[in-house]
Amino acid sequence: MKKVLRSFFLIINYKTIIVTTLSVISTYVCYRVGLTAKFPDMLVGVAIVFPVVFSIGSAYNRRETALQRFSDFKGHAMAIYYATRDWTLDKNNDLPQRTKVLIENMVVLMRTMFTTSRKSDIVANEQKIFQYFSQLSQLTIELRKYGIQSGEFSRISQYVSKMIIAFDNLRIIHAYRTPVTLRAYSKVFIYIFPIIYGPYFASTFNDFSAQLEYVMPILYSFILVSLDNIQDHLEHPFDEIGEDDIHIDEKELTMHMD
Numbered sequence: 001m002k003k004v005l006r007s008f009f010l011i012i013n014y015k016t017i018i019v020t021t022l023s024v025i026s027t028y029v030c031y032r033v034g035l036t037a038k039f040p041d042m043l044v045g046v047a048i049v050f051p052v053v054f055s056i057g058s059a060y061n062r063r064e065t066a067l068q069r070f071s072d073f074k075g076h077a078m079a080i081y082y083a084t085r086d087w088t089l090d091k092n093n094d095l096p097q098r099t100k101v102l103i104e105n106m107v108v109l110m111r112t113m114f115t116t117s118r119k120s121d122i123v124a125n126e127q128k129i130f131q132y133f134s135q136l137s138q139l140t141i142e143l144r145k146y147g148i149q150s151g152e153f154s155r156i157s158q159y160v161s162k163m164i165i166a167f168d169n170l171r172i173i174h175a176y177r178t179p180v181t182l183r184a185y186s187k188v189f190i191y192i193f194p195i196i197y198g199p200y201f202a203s204t205f206n207d208f209s210a211q212l213e214y215v216m217p218i219l220y221s222f223i224l225v226s227l228d229n230i231q232d233h234l235e236h237p238f239d240e241i242g243e244d245d246i247h248i249d250e251k252e253l254t255m256h257m258d
Contacts, residue, residue: 010242011229012222019194020221026198027217036203044220048193051186052227058178059234066173066237066246073166074253076159077103080140081257083156089147098139100257106132107250110167114174114238114248126171133164177235190228194221 030036081103084095106129113125140156148156177183194217201217208215233242240247 006243010233011226013229015191015229016222016225019191019225020218023194023198023201023217023221024214026195027201027214030198030202031205031213035199037199038203039197039200044193048186048189048224049227051182052190052224052231055178055182055186056227056231056234059231059237062173062177063234063237063244063246066170069166069169069173070246070248073163073170076163076166077106077253078256080136080156080159080163083148083152083159084139084143087148087152088143090145093142093146095139095142095146096257099136100254102132102136102139103257104250104254106136106167107248107253110170111238111248111250114170115240122175129167133160133167136160136163174238178231183231183235186231187228190224193224 081096081099084099088095109125109129109132113122113129116122116125137157137160140153140160143153143156197220198217201214201220204216205213234244236242237244237246238248239245
């Protein structure tokens with residue numbers, strides 16, 4: 001029950017209350033002054049619902065791609081750890097422990113980087129992560145001292161390369177989002193539509209029983225703003241606020257490194 005309520009209040013927030021209140025006021029004023037009009041219903045679908053649904057679909061696909069890239073990152077990180085632990089002929093070394101620490105530091109830094117929106121912090125953290133990649137690459141070179149053959153070493157180097165590619169994909173997903181102009185267009189119409197449609201809602205007063213005249217402006221406001229809130233949460237898959245966010249947890253990864 002608590003989870004349901006939390007999800008509910010993520011899509012029904014102060015913006016919903018503000019737009020709903022303004023919509024009801026607009027409808028009331030239009031009815032009192034006799035300003036009514038029969039606007040076409042299809043305008044809502046063409047001008048607002050279709051762009052918003054397209055944005056939600058685009059944001060969801062970005063989230064799914066981010067999940068795949070993060071899985072690639074974790075999978076290759078685990079492969080490198082197992083290689084340092086199991087492939088060496090001479091087990092008298094600290095390579096597995098150092099690899100584990102490096103990977104854990106990278107994941108912690110990734111979470112910090114992807115949950116912030118300050119460009120300066122993002123750039124600084126990105127530089128630190130690539131320094132960790134450099135250290136990981138240098139660490140793999142040490143495997144030659146402990147009996148790793150050239151073919152196996154080449155494979156481990158590919159694992160490092162694929163981790164870098166997976167991270168860069170995640171960085172791009174974090175930096176580049178749904179087209180800004182489309183989002184701006186959708187938000188403008190979502191927030192002004194229930195208000196400028198006051199004359200239309202006022203014209204339907206005679207179609208409803210008493211005390212139900214404001215059902216339409218309230219429903220329109222709730223539906224449109226809720227769709228916009230859903231898109232906003234999917235738009236930022238790493239901010240750890242929405243129910244569908246990607247949670248980057250270093251403990252989940254390193255718990256298997258024993």
